[in-house]
Amino acid sequence: MPVPDEQIFPHATGNAISTVEAHKEPQELIFYAGWFCPFVQRSWIVLEEKGIPYQYKEVNPYKKEKHFLDINPKGLVPAVEYHGKALYESLVLCEFFEDAYPGHKPAILPGDAYTKAYARLWVDFVSKAFVPVFFRLIMSQEPEKQESARTELYDALRKFAAQVKGPYFLGDEFSLVDVAIVPFITRDYILADHRNYSREGISAEWKQYADHVEQRESVLKTKSDKYAEVYGRYLRDEAQSDAAKAIRAGRVIP
Numbered sequence: 001m002p003v004p005d006e007q008i009f010p011h012a013t014g015n016a017i018s019t020v021e022a023h024k025e026p027q028e029l030i031f032y033a034g035w036f037c038p039f040v041q042r043s044w045i046v047l048e049e050k051g052i053p054y055q056y057k058e059v060n061p062y063k064k065e066k067h068f069l070d071i072n073p074k075g076l077v078p079a080v081e082y083h084g085k086a087l088y089e090s091l092v093l094c095e096f097f098e099d100a101y102p103g104h105k106p107a108i109l110p111g112d113a114y115t116k117a118y119a120r121l122w123v124d125f126v127s128k129a130f131v132p133v134f135f136r137l138i139m140s141q142e143p144e145k146q147e148s149a150r151t152e153l154y155d156a157l158r159k160f161a162a163q164v165k166g167p168y169f170l171g172d173e174f175s176l177v178d179v180a181i182v183p184f185i186t187r188d189y190i191l192a193d194h195r196n197y198s199r200e201g202i203s204a205e206w207k208q209y210a211d212h213v214e215q216r217e218s219v220l221k222t223k224s225d226k227y228a229e230v231y232g233r234y235l236r237d238e239a240q241s242d243a244a245k246a247i248r249a250g251r252v253i254p
């Protein structure tokens with residue numbers, strides 16, 4: 001029997017347990033999270049990078065409970081309540097944290113207008129050219145569909161890696177571009193185990209970048225060790241998440 005989405009493992013595991021434990025106390029910023037979610041990990045990394053006080057609340061978004069739909073009508077994690085007002089969308093939240101907590105460093109977007117716009121261009125590339133094909137490759141069952149998704153994924157990551165200044169995407173400073181992609185790097189062992197993916201098969205630049213960025217402290221602090229159990233539903237093409245339904249229907253993921 002397939003495991004329904006609403007019965008996923010209920011809490012963070014691995015390194016992320018102690019980060020969750022350290023953020024139980026009420027704060028003016030409530031972070032509604034799912035430990036397993038790569039989009040959550042983006043916003044969580046920025047909270048940890050900046051040392052912003054937040055209260056972590058685990059939500060199972062597949063249950064679509066009313067109290068959570070009141071915060072995010074889309075019913076997706078991550079979401080926040082800030083002084084009683086709600087916001088959601090991982091990348092919007094990352095920029096919100098930067099704007100709402102200007103005293104909390106490091107900045108995740110460069111001060112220079114051109115470089116900031118350039119960073120946003122590559123965040124957009126991650127959202128459009130990489131994330132959908134990451135899910136499509138995991139969900140593909142037939143060998144020829146896997147092959148075509150893998151070719152598309154490799155092509156996107158080669159283009160991305162060719163722009164990496166090193167060690168981070170923009171050079172010495174960790175930025176929103178790294179934040180946007182690193183949760184998927186943390187989970188790429190699932191592709192390596194099941195979809196014939198390898199970092200070195202993409203390019204030496206990609207491997208060097210991926211090996212380095214996944215060791216960032218904020219990434220390690222927000223990392224769980226049970227991702228493979230969640231992605232089993234995707235690997236068997238049984239997931240009923242909004243993203244999985246969109247990928248199957250050829251729609252843009254929500």
Ligand SMILES: N[C@@H](CCC(=O)N[C@@H](CS)C(=O)NCC(=O)O)C(=O)O
Pocket residue numbers: 034036037038039040061062075076077078088089090091240241242243253254
């Ligand atoms: N575009 C959203 C995507 C968030 C998202 O898809 N979250 C998933 C978990 S990884 C979710 O809440 N899924 C619940 C569902 O699909 O019903 C973002 O970047 O925040």
